[in-house]
Structure formats: C-alpha cells, structure tokens
Amino acid sequence: MQGVWTPDQVRGAEQRLFARTPEPVVMRRAAYAVAGQCARALSDQTGGVAGRRVALLVGAGNNGGDALWAGAFLRRRGVGVTAVLLVPEKTHAAGLEGLRRAGGRAVPAEGANADTSGIGAEASDAVERADLVIDGIVGLSARGPLRPTAAELVRRVLVPIVAVDLPSGVDPMTGAVEGPAVTADLTVTFGGLKPCHVLGTGAVHSGEVTVAGIGITEELPAPEVSLLDAAEVGEEWPIPGPADDKYSTGVVGIAAGSATYPGAAVLATGAAVQATAGMVRYAGPAADDVRSRWPEVVATGSVGDAGRVQAWAVGPGIGLGASGREVLRFVLESGRPVCADADSITILSDDETTWDSRDPDAPLVLTPHAGEFARLAGEGPGMDRVAAAREVAARYDAFLLLKGNTTVIAAPDGRVLVNDARQAWPATAGSGDVLTGLIGALLATGIEPLRACGYAAHVHSLAAELAAHGATGDGPRSEAGAPIGASALLAAVPHAIRAVRDAALPS
Numbered sequence: 001m002q003g004v005w006t007p008d009q010v011r012g013a014e015q016r017l018f019a020r021t022p023e024p025v026v027m028r029r030a031a032y033a034v035a036g037q038c039a040r041a042l043s044d045q046t047g048g049v050a051g052r053r054v055a056l057l058v059g060a061g062n063n064g065g066d067a068l069w070a071g072a073f074l075r076r077r078g079v080g081v082t083a084v085l086l087v088p089e090k091t092h093a094a095g096l097e098g099l100r101r102a103g104g105r106a107v108p109a110e111g112a113n114a115d116t117s118g119i120g121a122e123a124s125d126a127v128e129r130a131d132l133v134i135d136g137i138v139g140l141s142a143r144g145p146l147r148p149t150a151a152e153l154v155r156r157v158l159v160p161i162v163a164v165d166l167p168s169g170v171d172p173m174t175g176a177v178e179g180p181a182v183t184a185d186l187t188v189t190f191g192g193l194k195p196c197h198v199l200g201t202g203a204v205h206s207g208e209v210t211v212a213g214i215g216i217t218e219e220l221p222a223p224e225v226s227l228l229d230a231a232e233v234g235e236e237w238p239i240p241g242p243a244d245d246k247y248s249t250g251v252v253g254i255a256a257g258s259a260t261y262p263g264a265a266v267l268a269t270g271a272a273v274q275a276t277a278g279m280v281r282y283a284g285p286a287a288d289d290v291r292s293r294w295p296e297v298v299a300t301g302s303v304g305d306a307g308r309v310q311a312w313a314v315g316p317g318i319g320l321g322a323s324g325r326e327v328l329r330f331v332l333e334s335g336r337p338v339c340a341d342a343d344s345i346t347i348l349s350d351d352e353t354t355w356d357s358r359d360p361d362a363p364l365v366l367t368p369h370a371g372e373f374a375r376l377a378g379e380g381p382g383m384d385r386v387a388a389a390r391e392v393a394a395r396y397d398a399f400l401l402l403k404g405n406t407t408v409i410a411a412p413d414g415r416v417l418v419n420d421a422r423q424a425w426p427a428t429a430g431s432g433d434v435l436t437g438l439i440g441a442l443l444a445t446g447i448e449p450l451r452a453c454g455y456a457a458h459v460h461s462l463a464a465e466l467a468a469h470g471a472t473g474d475g476p477r478s479e480a481g482a483p484i485g486a487s488a489l490l491a492a493v494p495h496a497i498r499a500v501r502d503a504a505l506p507s
C-alpha cells in the first residue's frame with residue numbers, strides 16, 4: 001500500500017527536515033530529481049538531451065523555484081532553457097540567478113510584442129518551440145484553476161509536460177479540477193503522494209507519478225490515506241489452504257433481487273461464487289434464476305430459511321417496500337457483518353427506525369454512489385470526497401465505500417483507503433451488484449471490513465478494465481477498449497483475481 005499525505009503533513013515534514021538540511025539544499029535536491037526525469041523524457045522522446053529545448057512555466061513561489069533550478073541542471077547538460085515568468089516580480093530569486101548562471105534565459109509571460117491574449121512574443125516562441133515543458137506554475141499552495149495567462153500558455157503546449165510536484169490548476173487536497181489545468185505526462189513529486197495524485201480528475205491530470213524522496217519521506221507522519229496496489233491485494237486475497245473446506249473459507253448470504261428483477265441476484269451471487277472458495281447461500285424471490293445460473297449456490301426463498309452464514313450482502317433489487325425492509329431488518333439483527341447496498345441504503349436513509357435493528361457489535365459496510373450518498377448524508381459528497389466519506393463513516397459508525405472513478409473507503413476510526421481506477425469502465429448498470437457480492441464474500445472470510453472493501457473494489461475495477469480491453473477472451477487485446485456490461489465484468493472477475501495474485505509473486 002502506498003501512503004498519501006496532505007499538503008499540511010508535507011509542509012510539517014519539510015519544516016522538520018529544514019532543521020537538519022538548509023532549505024536551498026532541499027530545493028536543489030527536488031530540482032535535481034525533476035531535471036533527471038526531464039532528461040529521461042527528452043531522451044525517450046527525441047533520442048537525446050543536449051541540444052534540445054525546454055520551456056519552464058514559472059509561477060510566484062517555490063514551485064517555480066524548483067522549475068528554475070531544474071532548468072539550471074538541464075542547461076548544464078546542454079539543453080536550451082527558457083523560463084517564462086508569470087509573475088516576474090515574485091520569481092524565486094535564487095532559482096532565477098541559478099538558471100542565468102548556467103546560461104539559461106528568462107522572459108516575462110506578458111512581454112513585448114504581445115498578441116491578442118497578452119502573451120509576449122518571446123514567451124510564445126519559447127513554448128511553441130520547446131521539446132518539453134516544465135510546469136512550475138504552482139504547487140502545494142495552489143488554489144483554484146489556472147489564471148488566464150498561465151491557462152493560455154498551457155493551451156499552446158503541444159509537447160509533453162513534466163509537472164513539478166503536481167499539475168497546476170488541480171486542487172492539491174481533493175484532486176478537483178474546476179477550470180483550466182495542466183495535464184501532465186509525468187509528475188515528479190516530493191516525499192510522498194498527495195491526494196491530488198490519486199483522487200478523481202487530478203489523478204488523470206497527473207499522468208505517471210514519480211516520488212522523489214529528497215529527505216522528506218523519513219519526516220512524514222502516518223499517511224492520511226492509503227492507496228491500494230495490486231500486489232498487496234493479490235497477497236491477501238483469500239484462497240483455500242490444505243486444511244480448508246467449504247465452511248472454513250466462509251459462508252456468505254446474498255439477499256438481493258426480486259421475482260421481477262432477478263438480475264441483481266444473479267450478478268451479486270455470481271460475484272460471491274467466483275470471489276472465494278467459500279459457500280454461497282442465496283435468499284430471496286429469485287432463487288430459481290440463481291440456481292439455474294449458479295448451481296453451486298444453496299438458494300432459498302427467504303432470509304429466515306437461509307441457514308448459517310458468516311456475512312450478509314444485502315440490497316440490490318430488494319425494493320423499497322415492506323418485504324425489502326423486512327429482509328434488511330433480518331440481516332441487520334443477525335449479528336453478522338453486513339454489506340448494505342442500493343435499496344438498503346435508501347431504506348436506511350428514509351426510515352431511521354431501520355437502524356434500530358442493527359447489532360452494534362457487527363460491522364456494517366455501506367456502498368453508496370454519489371446519489372445514494374446524498375440521501376444518506378443529507379448532501380452530496382462535494383469536492384473533498386475523502387473528508388465526506390470519513391465524516392459519514394464516523395457519523396454512522398460504519399465502513400463507507402463511496403463509488404466513483406476513484407473509490408474512497410472510510411472506516412469509522414478515520415482510516416481511508418482509495419482505489420484509483422483512472423478509467424470509468426465499471427460505470428455500467430449492474431456493476432454495483434457485482435461489487436456487493438465480492439465484498440460480502442470477503443467479509444465472510446473474516447477479512448477486516450476496510451480491507452475487504454478495498455480488495456473488492458480493486459478486483460472489481462481491474463475486472464472491468466480487463467473485460468473492456470478484451471483481455472479475458474481468445475480475441476486480440478484492444479488498447480482502446482470498448483464499453484462492457486456487468487455480465488462481462490462478472491465473467492472477468494477470476495481473470496482479475498489471477499492478475500493480482502500474479503502481481504504478488506516474487507519477481
């Protein structure tokens with residue numbers, strides 16, 4: 001798992017580091033790392049470094065200072081470097097001096113012979129003739145989107161962009177992009193990942209992200225958020241051992257679907273069947289459909305007849321009427337961990353008395369999409385999805401999985417995991433039913449609920465990606481991919497589990 005730290009945590013770590021190592025030394029370390037990555041990118045893209053051209057977009061703070069020093073290092077490797085100064089009077093003085101000493105030049109963004117957008121001819125020329133652009137417009141102190149001059153310059157860039165610390169215009173804390181912003185090919189960040197690199201649109205704008213330690217990493221506290229990686233999910237995914245039987249690997253009960261809408265039942269149950277070696281019980285009006293699709297499932301007509309389970313997954317397609325409410329009350333009273341999704345979230349939101357059925361000692365997982373979250377919380381998650389998920393998890397003493405491109409999972413004690421899918425392939429009808437079945441199956445094995453949700457979310461998004469790219473069938477793998485339905489996603493679940501388990505093998 002990779003840690004993710006807030007801008008305040010990083011600033012605190014920087015201050016502790018400065019007590020040992022002077023600030024200018026730390027900045028040059030950061031810049032050196034940026035220059036190294038830029039040289040690699042230039043070499044990959046043009047076949048060399050010396051003689052190439054780099055433009056620096058330099059803002060008013062230390063982020064611009066990093067870019068200027070990186071320019072100085074590149075200049076010493078024979079690169080032609082021009083710094084475009086967005087706020088000349090606030091340019092990092094030592095960085096500018098360093099660049100000039102190395103033979104680089106600096107021009108104001110809004111200089112002489114400006115065009116109709118106010119961009120000076122030299123600035124325009126520097127950006128348009130560059131082989132690579134370094135984004136040092138703004139870093140950890142960023143607020144809001146790019147301002148007009150920076151936005152116009154960025155709009156003109158047709159070559160790869162390396163962002164210093166984070167892509168400018170992206171909110172460092174939330175990853176929100178509310179206007180013009182840099183879309184980087186590569187982001188070189190310092191000390192550790194920040195939320196903008198892994199959350200929402202910010203993750204897409206960051207491109208590939210490289211973390212340079214520069215001495216800060218050792219000073220960082222426990223991370224605010226953790227990012228799941230395939231190897232860890234693969235290592236922890238439950239598989240049967242020599243001493244296991246169908247009961248010891250966990251029995252999950254699925255309460256989903258209706259006679260009119262059996263699809264949710266078939267999808268959630270199928271996910272549970274394929275997730276683990278444990279037994280799957282189904283309870284509900286779609287028992288015949290489930291049995292004919294998944295003969296290994298023990299299917300009954302009602303939750304009362306289901307028999308013993310170690311966890312319940314409840315909600316998809318149960319409806320909002322009396323029978324759905326009864327089913328939800330039954331599983332909440334069972335004393336077993338419960339994953340409540342879809343209709344059960346709506347019932348819990350609309351009828352507070354449902355909460356009275358809950359066994360306070362049994363973990364509860366809620367898996368809302370943004371609309372269900374708004375019903376549950378009284379307002380939508382807003383831009384800061386981590387804060388929103390954490391707040392609602394604490395309020396309901398539940399594990400809250402907030403669906404989205406970046407799925408955010410918050411525990412009631414404040415821990416947060418994120419799964420960064422970067423693609424929207426799982427956004428298809430019935431996809432949530434598959435996720436619910438996966439979570440239920442993992443809960444039944446006894447995996448801690450936060451991790452159960454995280455592992456399920458990871459395998460779920462990977463299954464969608466594999467299915468979308470045709471990586472599960474006999475045909476050729478497609479780079480571009482195609483939309484998929486939930487059935488294809490479901491069929492790809494075993495492929496995704498194999499892939500994460502392979503990622504965990506020693507290399």
Ligand SMILES: NC(=O)C1=CN([C@@H]2O[C@H](COP(=O)(O)OP(=O)(O)OC[C@H]3O[C@@H](n4cnc5c(N)ncnc54)[C@H](OP(=O)(O)O)[C@@H]3O)[C@@H](O)[C@H]2O)[C@@H](O)CC1
Nearest residue numbers: 027030060061062063138139140141142143144145147165
């Ligand atoms: N200290 C060190 O040695 C190290 C620091 N490090 C580096 O320092 C960076 C943080 O630097 P920082 O704190 O100086 O601020 P920075 O992010 O450059 O912003 C500057 C000013 O920009 C402005 N601004 C705000 N939003 C804006 C927008 N949307 N568009 C345009 N402008 C906007 C705002 O000023 P305003 O105009 O609002 O008064 C703000 O004050 C960090 O990310 C890392 O790169 C690393 O080298 C490690 C060692």
Ligand SMILES: [K+]
Nearest residue numbers: 135138164166
């Ligand atoms: K930047």
